[in-house]
Amino acid sequence: MPYSEIDQLAINTIRALSVDTTSNAKSGHPGAPMGLAPASHVLFSRIMKFNPSSPKWLNRDRFILSNGHACVLQYVMCHLLGYQMSIDDLKKFRQVGSKTPGHPETHDPTLNVETGAGPLGQGIAAAVGLAIGKAHSAAVYNRPGFDIFDNSTFCFLGDGCLQEGISSEASSLAGHLKLGNLVAIWDNNKVTIDGNTELSFDEDVEKRYEAYGWQILRVENGDSDLESIEKAFREAVACQDKPTLINLKTTIGFGSQQQGTHSVHGSPLKPDDAVQVKKLFGFNPEQTFQVPAEVYDFYQKRVDENRAAQKAYDAMYAEYAKAHPDLYNQLERILNRKLPEGWEKNLPLYKPGDAAVATRKLSEIVLDALCPVIPELVGGSADLTPSNLTRWQGAADFQHPSTNIGSYAGRYIRYGIREHGMAGIMNGLAVYGPIIPYGGTFLNFVSYGAGAVRMAALNNSRVIYVATHDSIGLGEDGPTHQPIETFAHFRAMPNIYCWRPADGNETSAAYLSALTHDSSPSILALTRQNLPQLENSTIENASKGGYVLYENKNANVTLVGTGSEVSLCLEAVKVLKSEYNLEARVVSLPCWEVFEEQTESYRLSVIPDGIPAMSVEVYSALGWTRYVHEAFGMTSFGESGTAKQLYEKYQFTPQGVAQRAQKTHEAYKDTPFIRSPVRRAF
C-alpha cells in the first residue's frame, strides 16, 4: 500500500506532540522522538501486532524502547493508538504520580511498556530475553495449526545502547542463538550528549553486528523514506534464523533549527524554535497538543485490524484448549502466576546428623527436585555451570536446533561469560510470560550485572540469582573473587530478597521464598565449602527470615549469624562457656527482608531487650547495627588461601567470635537498659 499525505500528517503529529509534551514539562528529550517518528509510525501502523484494549495479549509483538529517554515517543504513540493515555497524561509528563515518567516504567499495565528502560543498554538485553522467551515458548507450546507464540520483538536503541557493554554481551548471545524475529532498530543519528559521535564512537557497527551473526539492513533516509523503512521491517521479521539490526539513519530533532546537533537531545526546544517547527509541520503555532481528527481515525483503523487479528487468535486459542488440554492448562496456570499444586512437597528436607554439604550443592539438589515439576523454570549460568551447580539432572540446553547440542525447547541457557548480559536477558525472560528465570554466577560477579539486577527490582520481576562462592570461604581464588561489600549493596536495594542459607533446610526455604515472592528478584548466596545440618533449622523457621536456632534463657549475649557463620556461632557458644563462663544464644538470620516482614513482637523474641547482640558474618558489617549492638565482619579485602587459613587469619574461629562476644558483654554489662535494635522509633 503506498504512503500518502495522511502518513506524513501522522508523523508530523507525533513530532509536534513530542515538542509540546517536552515544552510543556520544561524537561525531557524531544530530539530522538522527532527523529524516530517515521519509523515509529511505520512500525505501529503497518508492522506490529498489538491491541490497546488488551495490552497484555499473549501473542502481541513486543516493543522495547532501549533508548528510554525518548519515552515521550512511546507515550505519544500510546495516545494516538488508543491506549489509556490521554492528552492530560501527556501534559503531566515527568510529574510525580503520572502515567508518563521520565523513563519507561512497567507499573501501568494499561500501556505497552514491557520492561523498564533508561539505563542504556538494558532494553536491548531485555529484548534478547523476550526473543528467547518467544523461541522457547513456541517450541514448548506450539502445535501444528496452533501457533500460540509467533510474535516478533522490536527494539529501538541509540548510540548509547550500542556503546554499553551489556548490549555487546546480549547481542553476541542473540547471534549465537540465531534468534529470528528479533529486530533491533539503531537510531543512527550521529549524536550523543557530549556532541558528535566522532568524539568517541566511530566503530563500524554494522560489521560488529555481522560478527555476532546478525542480519544487517540499512535505511539511508530514515527521515522520510517510509517505503524503505517498511521494507526493512518486513525483511527483518521474515528472517527466521538470525536477529536483525536495522541501521536507520535519522536526523535527531528533525525539523528543529538545531536538528542534527546535541542541543536537541536533552532539553525542550527553545520557544521560537518550537513555533518554527509547528509551522513547518503545518500546525498552528499558537496551539498545543493538536491532533487532527483524521490522524486519530487513521490509527483507529489500524488498531481495528489488529483487534480482528486478536479475535481470530482467541478463537484459535479456544480450540487449542480442547486439542491440547494439558499444554493449555499448564500454560494458563503459569500465566496466572500459580505454581504447580503441591510443588513445595518436593523441597528437600534434612535433619541434624545428615552429612555436611556445601549450600551450592544443596541448591543443586533443590533444582534437581524442582525443575522436573516446575516446567517454567528456565536456568543457566554465566559459564560457571560446574561451579554454580545450576544444571539439574536431565536438563537439556536451549540452543538453536541446527547446532545439535540442544533445541529451543531446552531449558538451560549457556549465557557465556556475560553476567550483565545474563541479568539483562533474564529481565526479558521474566516478563515474557511463561518463564521463571534463574541464572548462576559467583556472588562477587553479580556486581558485574548490578545495573540489570536493579531493573529486575524496579520492574517487580521474579528473577533468581544463584550466587555461589559466597565469601572468603571460596578460598584460593583470592580477593578478586571474594565478595565483601556485595550483600550490603543488595540489602540496601529496594525490592530484592537477599538469602544466605546456613544449611539444607534453609536452602530449601530460600527457594520457597524466591519462588513465592513473585514480584521481586532474589539472590541466593551459597557456599563453596561444606556446612553441617543444624538442629532447629526448619523450612518453617527459616521462612520467617530469622529465628532462634539455639535458645538459652540465661544468655549473656545473642550471637546472630548467616550462612557459614551460623555453625561457627554454635561452636563459639561452647568456647564462651568454657573460657569465659558466659552463656550465649544463637540466631540464624538468613534473610533480612523476610525478617522485616514479621511483627515487632516476633522480631523482639528473636533479638530481645536486656542483653547485647553481636553479628558474625564474613562480609563488610555495614548495616548489621540495624539488628545488633556490635558487628563482627570483614574490614578489608580477603586473600588467596584455603578457606580454613582465611577464616583463621581474619579470626572467624570459635575463639575469635567468643573473644568479641566477651568484649560485647563487657561493654554493655553496666548498661541499665539494653534496648534491642529491632525496636524503632519510626
Add this chain to the structure above:
Amino acid sequence: MPYSEIDQLAINTIRALSVDTTSNAKSGHPGAPMGLAPASHVLFSRIMKFNPSSPKWLNRDRFILSNGHACVLQYVMCHLLGYQMSIDDLKKFRQVGSKTPGHPETHDPTLNVETGAGPLGQGIAAAVGLAIGKAHSAAVYNRPGFDIFDNSTFCFLGDGCLQEGISSEASSLAGHLKLGNLVAIWDNNKVTIDGNTELSFDEDVEKRYEAYGWQILRVENGDSDLESIEKAFREAVACQDKPTLINLKTTIGFGSQQQGTHSVHGSPLKPDDAVQVKKLFGFNPEQTFQVPAEVYDFYQKRVDENRAAQKAYDAMYAEYAKAHPDLYNQLERILNRKLPEGWEKNLPLYKPGDAAVATRKLSEIVLDALCPVIPELVGGSADLTPSNLTRWQGAADFQHPSTNIGSYAGRYIRYGIREHGMAGIMNGLAVYGPIIPYGGTFLNFVSYGAGAVRMAALNNSRVIYVATHDSIGLGEDGPTHQPIETFAHFRAMPNIYCWRPADGNETSAAYLSALTHDSSPSILALTRQNLPQLENSTIENASKGGYVLYENKNANVTLVGTGSEVSLCLEAVKVLKSEYNLEARVVSLPCWEVFEEQTESYRLSVIPDGIPAMSVEVYSALGWTRYVHEAFGMTSFGESGTAKQLYEKYQFTPQGVAQRAQKTHEAYKDTPFIRSPVRRAF
C-alpha cells in the same frame, strides 16, 4: 635469529613448572599456562623490554594477564627471568601471605604485575588505560632525541575477557583513539569452563575487532610455530596508528591427555597425566620443579640485553634532565607522588551568604582551579560532560591528532557511554605513572562500573569518580537514574573514600581528600540541585570526615546529615523548636571513612552520649546505625518528578525530619543511659 632446541626446552620448562605448581598446590589453572607457554617465551625472550632488577623502570613494556586465572604462567616467567620469585614462592602458590596468590595482585613491587586481574575483562580495559597513558605521556614529555616514553603494552586475554562487556567498551574506544603499541593476544583455545566455545561464543572475533578499528593478525599454530608468533608480535609493535589483536590459536593444556578440553582449565592434572606430560617434555617424572641450568642461562642473557637497554635509557634520561629541566622536574615530582607545592591554596573557599550552588557546579569550579596547576590530572566523562561539568575551562581533548578535534597531549577523555570501560581504563591510567585520572558519570551509573571500581580499591589506586546527580534530587529522570543503594555499596567496600559534600567548602575538602589519599580511590557524590553555603563548614572541619555544624548544649537530639540533607537538618532545627519545643544540634558527616580515622574522643564529641542521634539522607539508610540510633532514609525507589515534589513525597522536608526527630526523642527519653553508637566494643 632462528629458534633452536633451547627455545623448546624453555617452553617445556614453563609447561612443566605450570603443572608442578598447580599440582603441588592442589589448586589452580594449568591449562592456559601450558597453552600460552610458547607465546610467553617468545614475548619475554625476544620482544619485551623490561628489567627484573628494576621492575618499575619508567619505560618498561607493560604486560597484563587479563585472563588472570592463568597467573601461574606469570609467576613461572618471573622466576625464570630473575624477578624476586623463588621456587619456594611457586611452592606456596595460592597460600596465605605468599607472593603467588590465585590471581595477580599489585601488592608486591618486585614483580611485573601492573594491575590486578582475574575478574574477566578488567585486564584488557586496564591495558587500554596503559596505552592511553603512554600515548599521553609521550605527547607531553617526549622531545626530539628524548623518547622518554616509547613502551608497548601487551595483554594476554582469553575467551572470557572477550565475552565480557567491559572488553567491548574499552576495545571500541581503543580503536577510536588509534592506540598504536597496544597488543592484545587472544588465547584462542575454543574452551571455557562450561565446555567448548560452541556452547555460547561463536561470534567472529576478528571481524568484531576490525569493526572497532583494530589491526588483526593471526597465528594458526600458537603451539609450536614460534617464527609466526614472533612475526605477529613485531608487526603489532610496529603498528603506530591502530591497536592490534593477535588471534593466537592454541591448545589448552598442551601435552596433557586432556588437552583441548575444559578438564584442564580449572584444576591440576591428574597424577598419571602429570607424569605423562613430564615424560613427554623430557623431564624426569619423579622430580618436580626442575629447571635445566641452560634455561636459566638462556633467559639471563636476554635479561642482560635488557639491562643494557635500560642503562642506555638512564643515560638519555640524565641528559633529558639537563636539556628539559622543567619537564624533568615535573615528571619526577609526579612519579614521586607529590602534588605541586602549594596546590591546595587554589581550592575555592566560600562563606555563608555566598550564592547557593549545586555541588556538581562547585566541583567544576574546583576543577577549573586545579587542572591548570596539577598537570597530572587527566579527566573525562562517560558522555555526560554537560551534566557532570567535568571539563575545565581551557581543557583540550585527548584524541588522535588526525581527527583534528584534539591531540594526544589533550587531558580530557571522551569515554563515550561506557562506564565500566571508563573505570577499567582509569585503573590502567592510574598505574602508568604520570597521571591521576578522574572520570564523570551519574552516581547511579558508577554501579555499571562496580567491577572496575573494586579493582581500583584492590590495587590501591588513586582514581576519582565524579558522580553527579546524586539522589532523587536529580528529579524528572526518575528512579532508573536515582541512586538509593549506591552509597551503601561503596561504603561497604574496603579502601574507597565516599564523599557527599554539603556545600562549597566541603566540595573543596572532598577534592583535597581524594588527591591526598594516594593509595585509594574516591567517589564524590554531587548534586544536580543548588545548595546553600553553610556556616561552620570549612575545609578544615570537613577534612575530619564529620563535624558539628551547629552546636547546642541543650540539645535533645543530634541530627546527622550529608550533602543536600545537611541544610535540611538546619531547617528542621527551627521546626523542632517551634512545633515541638525540642532543641537539636546538627552534624555534617560528608565522609564516613575519614571520620573513622579520627580518635574515638573526637568522634564522641561529634556524636556524644546522652542524647539520641538521627541520620537524614535520601538513600537507603543501611549502615547508618553505625553512627546514629535512628536512621531516616529511602525505603523504596524514587519517582519521576521535580526535586521539590520528590522531597515532599518522601517527607524529606523540615516538617518530616522534625516529626521523626521528635519520635526519636520520645523513644529514648526514658532511657537511663544513651550510649553513642560511635563507642565500639572491639
